[in-house]
Amino acid sequence: NLSTRLQRVANYVDQGAIVADIGSDHAYLPCYLVLSNKVTTAFAGEVVLGPFESAMEEVRRNQLEHAITVRLADGLLAVQPEDQVNTVTIAGMGGPLIASILSKGLSRLPSVQKLIVQPNIHAKAIREWAIQNGWKLTAEEILEEDAKIYEILVLKKGVMTLSEKEKWLGPFLLAEKSPAFLTKWNKEKKSLQSILMSVENAEQTTELEIKKKEILQKLQWLKEE
Ligand code: SAM
Structure with missing residues (x-):
């Protein structure tokens, strides 16, 4: 099957x-x-x-x-x-x-x-x-x-x-927001939040600053949903 x-x-x-x-x-x-x-x-x-x-x-x-x-x-x-x-x-x-x-x-x-x-x-x-x-x-x-x-x-x-x-x-x-969509992106949100924490705890470099900006942007998009 x-x-x-x-x-x-x-x-x-x-x-x-x-x-x-x-x-x-x-x-x-x-x-x-x-x-x-x-x-x-x-x-x-x-x-x-x-x-x-x-x-x-x-x-x-x-x-x-x-x-x-x-x-x-x-x-x-x-x-x-x-x-x-x-x-x-x-x-x-x-x-x-x-x-x-x-x-x-x-x-x-x-x-x-x-x-x-x-x-x-x-x-x-x-x-x-x-x-x-x-x-x-x-x-x-x-x-x-x-x-x-x-x-x-x-x-x-x-x-x-x-x-x-x-x-x-x-x-x-994005327009449909089905249950599977919400499950996927809620999980991603949690994972991004935990990455953000470790990025914030690490010594700051230019690379990390860029990474942090990307994560914050993604979290902002997810917050809108
Ligand atoms: N399409 C099936 C499915 O969705 O159940 C099989 C997916 S399987 C995980 C991925 C298959 O793609 C493997 O058999 C692999 O050998 C083949 N594959 C990877 N790169 C390929 C390529 N460039 N050309 C042809 N087949 C490729």
């Missing part, structure tokens, strides 16, 4: 899309998309041999070789322009790694119209990448599963501007 996290990612895939799931591991997401009749063509990319073999095995076990192509490659090099992929999913990695995968290979693939990404941490890196590269958020979701909190960001081509606070908290998530 697919995790709630990956089911939520799947919800944003359009009916009939041609999907590339990068960092697919067991290829659970592409298998689910095909088995639930949402898509008929998908690609699963993996850069590590073990997970690549797991993906091949899962596709074979489900007899989905006709629909899912598994490739061993770094990031978006797993797909070619001829594949006509219009949707890219990248889940279960840190935001900076997702942003670097998108930076490296997306310009090769003009057919891609939609990105559905699920960063485990530092979603801000993806929002910043999007602003700089001509993508805009169309939806965001935050969910809790097995005591972990995950964010999902959906992007389409377009122009977007965000404040520093929105880049950090997410414009849609």
